[in-house]
Amino acid sequence: MIKGRFKKDSGQKSQKINTASLPDIIFMLLFFFMVTTTMRETTLFVRNQLPSATEIQKLERKSLVSFIYIGPPLQEHVFGTEPRIQLNDTFASLSEIASFIEAERQARPEAERPIMVTSLKIDHETRMGIVSDVKQELRLVNALNISYSTVRGEVAGM
Numbered sequence: 001m002i003k004g005r006f007k008k009d010s011g012q013k014s015q016k017i018n019t020a021s022l023p024d025i026i027f028m029l030l031f032f033f034m035v036t037t038t039m040r041e042t043t044l045f046v047r048n049q050l051p052s053a054t055e056i057q058k059l060e061r062k063s064l065v066s067f068i069y070i071g072p073p074l075q076e077h078v079f080g081t082e083p084r085i086q087l088n089d090t091f092a093s094l095s096e097i098a099s100f101i102e103a104e105r106q107a108r109p110e111a112e113r114p115i116m117v118t119s120l121k122i123d124h125e126t127r128m129g130i131v132s133d134v135k136q137e138l139r140l141v142n143a144l145n146i147s148y149s150t151v152r153g154e155v156a157g158m
Helices: 022-036 094-106 110-115 128-140
Strands: 065-071 084-087 090-092 117-122 146-148
Touching: 065 094, 065 128, 084 094, 090 094, 094 128, 117 128
Parallel strands: 065 117, 117 146
Antiparallel strands: 065 084, 084 090
């Protein structure tokens, strides 16, 4: 009976990993994250828990939408508890709405200006007084295409 002997070759090293396709993989991942990631355009300074509604429609072209946020400030100890108006990344007064709408119009091509939409994102606990005041300011600058942002859900009390 012959016994086989296995010789351990200590001189052999492990094979190197081929990294030729590594740049392709890196660029593929980079491209994937660039396409799927959305950047938040506005930092919210007001609470914005939207009311629920059962009959809602999506806006077709979000590039034509200007947002006005209304709600109590997130930092109540600094700004108080009364609802505030936020335009882009700053708090604003009613008198600043006209210049905001005009700046938004100027940023769009002339052909798109008549179909611009002003979307009001209003906290569900905000009273209608400040909302009516904002709508009056929008009427003065002829921004009559207004939408109210909501979330899909059952309306309380129905």
